[in-house]
Amino acid sequence: MATPFNLLLILMLFNSQLSTFIMSMKEEIRDYIAETSFTDAQQIKEETMLFEEGIFDSMGLLNLIAFLEEKYGVRTEDTDLMEENFQNLNAIENYVIQKKR
């Protein structure tokens, strides 16, 4: 029977899994960017501007779009192509979460 206590436990578990998913997703994306751009992962902070700082160029963006589709099943539509969705790690994470909803 779903008591309030059980529901709380389920919610906590879900939140913890979600946090783990988000953390691991951010790390995976950071690792992907670091590996493909030959940049030290430590240098890629959550707010590091990937294009402005020259970490990613056109090919980087195209590859990232392909990576997000392959890894998370996120299909990027033409209308999604805006700076707000790809400019840094936080933006990419938010974008993936929005698309997964």
Add this chain to the structure above:
Amino acid sequence: MGQTKVFSKQILKIKKPEVLLDKICDKLKNDVFQRFRRQGGVVGISGGIDSSVTLAIATRAFGAGKVLGVLLPEHDSSPDSKNLALELAGKYGVKTVEENISKALDGFGCYRRRDEAVKSIVPEYNPLTDKMKIVIPKEILEKKLPPVFYVTVIFANGNQVSKRLSPSAYLQIVAASNFKQRSRMSMLYYHAEANHYAVIGTPNKHEVKQGFFVKFGDGGADVMPIGSLYKSQVYQLARYLEVPQSIIDRTPTTDTYTAEQTQEEFFYQMSFEKMDLLWYGWENGYSAEEVALTLSMTEDDVLNNYANFERKVKTTDYLRSSPLHDYDFLD
């Protein structure tokens, strides 16, 4: 960088073309005759403004008898190119040779590899009847993202479709198409070596600095006499050198894909006049405020363009780099 001149729309106007041309020609003669010890120059002529001005300059420097114009048509070339190139050579009294490179390109699999990649994105594409080109939608650039490439197929019935390219399809189309410029370069070096001449390259300043050339293709040459000139300055010299008006009036094209495509549409995304001034402003440290006022743009717009230039220079450094051979670790 500090600047002393007030920014204006006239800032790039060459005040004394004859003086500038004398300097360019003196250096060209010195580079080719003294430094490289070659007897003259070979220029690939396409009927475009850059190769036409380059040929005119080479003729002025060396004399018509020491210049060879090479026409390099292929399957996808516009027929206008040949007629204009011949008109140009006739105007300056330069000997020409025509080399059709279609079979060489066939041998490399240039068309097959390109069409295979296009078909992976647009399966209905029929290379025998349809035309294609790579485009960068303007809306993407306005969103402050690096260029994202699309393929546009124009079907025989006039309908067209544009689809975003996957990384592998984009790379394959570019790599296959680059056989064109690299085959042209090989043929130019054949004629240069057969005549003991140098290859006179045709890229202008934007092409060199923004990386709008193919490494070891049109970027493969011994000397590039217009490599420091803005496009509007190339046009100014074209008028001074009396390049045929039909060439001056022609819209610059990429001459790479089967569908007609202007350079502005593919790469620069703005008029040459505007780009020249923005680039000059960026390169010489003019404030966005001053440039915006002169060009009736917003400061944000100017800053976006500055950022775009900076990014292009950074990401195309590889193209301008000569082979690295500083691997001398011996004691």
